[in-house]
Amino acid sequence: xxxxxxxxxxxxxxxxxxxxxxxxxxxxxxxxxxxxxxxxxxxxxxxxxxxxxxxxxxxxxxxxxxxxxxxxxxxxxxxxxxxxxxxxxxxxxxxxxxxxxxxxxxxxxxxxxxxxxxxxxxxxxxxxxxxxxxxxxxxxxxxxxxxxxxxxxxxxxxxxxxxxxxxxxxxxxxxxxxxxxxxxxxxxxxxxxxxxxxxxxxxxxxxxxxxxxxxxxxxxxxxxxxxxxxxxxxxxxxxxxxxxxxxxxxxxxxxxxxxxxxxxxxxxxxxxxxxxxxxxxxxxxxxxxxxxxxxxxxxxxxxxxxxxxxxxxxxxxxxxxxxxxxxxxxxxxxxxxxxxxxxxxxxxxxxxxxxxxxxxxxxxxxxxxxxxxxxxxxxxxxxxxxxxxxxxxxxxxxxxxxxxxxxxxxxxxxxxxxxx
Ligand SMILES: Cc1cc2nc3c(=O)[nH]c(=O)nc-3n(C[C@H](O)[C@H](O)[C@H](O)COP(=O)(O)OP(=O)(O)OC[C@H]3O[C@@H](n4cnc5c(N)ncnc54)[C@H](O)[C@@H]3O)c2cc1C
Numbered sequence: 184x185x186x187x188x189x190x191x192x193x194x195x196x197x198x199x200x201x202x203x204x205x206x207x208x209x210x211x212x213x214x215x216x217x218x219x220x221x222x223x224x225x226x227x228x229x230x231x232x233x234x235x236x237x238x239x240x241x242x243x244x245x246x247x248x249x250x251x252x253x254x255x256x257x258x259x260x261x262x263x264x265x266x267x268x269x270x271x272x273x274x275x276x277x278x279x280x281x282x283x284x285x286x287x288x289x290x291x292x293x294x295x296x297x298x299x300x301x302x303x304x305x306x307x308x309x310x311x312x313x314x315x316x317x318x319x320x321x322x323x324x325x326x327x328x329x330x331x332x333x334x335x336x337x338x339x340x341x342x343x344x345x346x347x348x349x350x351x352x353x354x355x356x357x358x359x360x361x362x363x364x365x366x367x368x369x370x371x372x373x374x375x376x377x378x379x380x381x382x383x384x385x386x387x388x389x390x391x392x393x394x395x396x397x398x399x400x401x402x403x404x405x406x407x408x409x410x411x412x413x414x415x416x417x418x419x420x421x422x423x424x425x426x427x428x429x430x431x432x433x434x435x436x437x438x439x440x441x442x443x444x445x446x447x448x449x450x451x452x453x454x455x456x457x458x459x460x461x462x463x464x465x466x467x468x469x470x471x472x473x474x475x476x477x478x479x480x481x482x483x484x485x486x487x488x489x490x491x492x493x494x495x496x497x498x499x500x501x502x503x504x505x506x507x508x509x510x511x512x513x514x515x516x517x518x519x520x521x522x523x524x525x526x527x528x529x530x531x532x533x534x535x536x537x538x539x540x541x542x543x544x545x546x547x548x549x550x551x552x553x554x555x556x557x558x559x560x561x562x563x564x565x566x567x568x569x570x571x572x573x574x575x576x577x578x579x580x581x582x583x584x585x586x587x588x589x590x591x592x593x594x595x596x597x598x599x600x601x602x603x
Contacts, residue, residue: 196316202226203322208235208291211548211557212326214258217287218565231296236280242352247273252407256554301519302542322543330510340486351507357384363502374507375468378477393482397451397462425450443479459551
């Protein structure tokens, strides 16, 4: 092991990595690891949390099931067990992820939060810093996800509110809110499902709908709506597919505008493709809105001590507030000196070409297309790195003196070479 001093004079461990460094051990990090492992390419996964798939393990509600049928959520080279239902529960999904990691012998380094990563133009390597270690590699794969940090809305008054305010990422179950009046800010998939869960625990949900939203049934005429859309898109143009979907949705769930859920002018699939905004797939919330158990309200102007003031001038009292206001990528906070990502932390080049940047930089899971996009990215990245690996005589593996480990603690001569 070599200790070296960084600029703040703290002793840090310096580690050179054979093969790529993968930041994030969620489904995307695991998928690309599995594809590399199939090609016998070594790699190292760094994960800030203490487990794989931490979003699913720590930041989702108990009742969550996959929104899409399982065939659209499988990772490469190992499918779901046959006995899993069409929409696996979050616990089943986690057990699948665990089995996946163990099948491909993926052993991430946990509690390694990447604070910065920068390409060293002089030496031609990525320098990746966590709280206690500097890692060096020729390749960097960003797999930190589109949902790395909760998005908190800019509404004044949260600090004076007397009750509990939680982001949906901390919400587990409506049992904690029994008999309460709860303001749910946001009407995406999370806002709709949290409202439904609250309702099933005898809490009254007041769901704030600020913008227009496309709500589609999860299934139409016995088939998954997403599956139908994917099949139609193979044959018909986007706008026609949208027309068909909206017609079918009108027949199955009726006019959602009448419930306070106004549809955008642009159709659901076109909107998804242009803005990345996902349509909500209804799993029962609409019927609770129809029978008045879930209330739909307009935008919030400000939070007060005992509740909220709304844009239409009304004021209501609430016991708790749940912020189902979404998530954001955290890439801009740690990836330095590189303009491959926008200020929102998404690749500047859109799908299907956003998986590869310059200087050995790759991204997996930033397609706005969920696990389906992840699988497609992972295969392409592994293939590209495999080709380079085979044609790359001058990587860090030269300093390894025959050692087969994918992690090498740098010796002094290597350190000099990398200017640690
Ligand atoms: C409630 C909910 C339900 C969803 N349901 C579906 C669904 O049914 N189907 C679907 O396709 N998609 C679904 N999604 C989208 C889902 O997030 C992704 O498909 C999937 O989790 C993406 O995997 P990922 O690995 O890209 O990101 P994540 O699962 O977010 O994993 C990223 C990992 O990177 C780690 N990380 C972040 N920053 C750092 C750092 N600086 N250093 C080290 N590690 C870091 C995180 O701790 C995390 O473990 C859902 C999302 C949510 C929130």
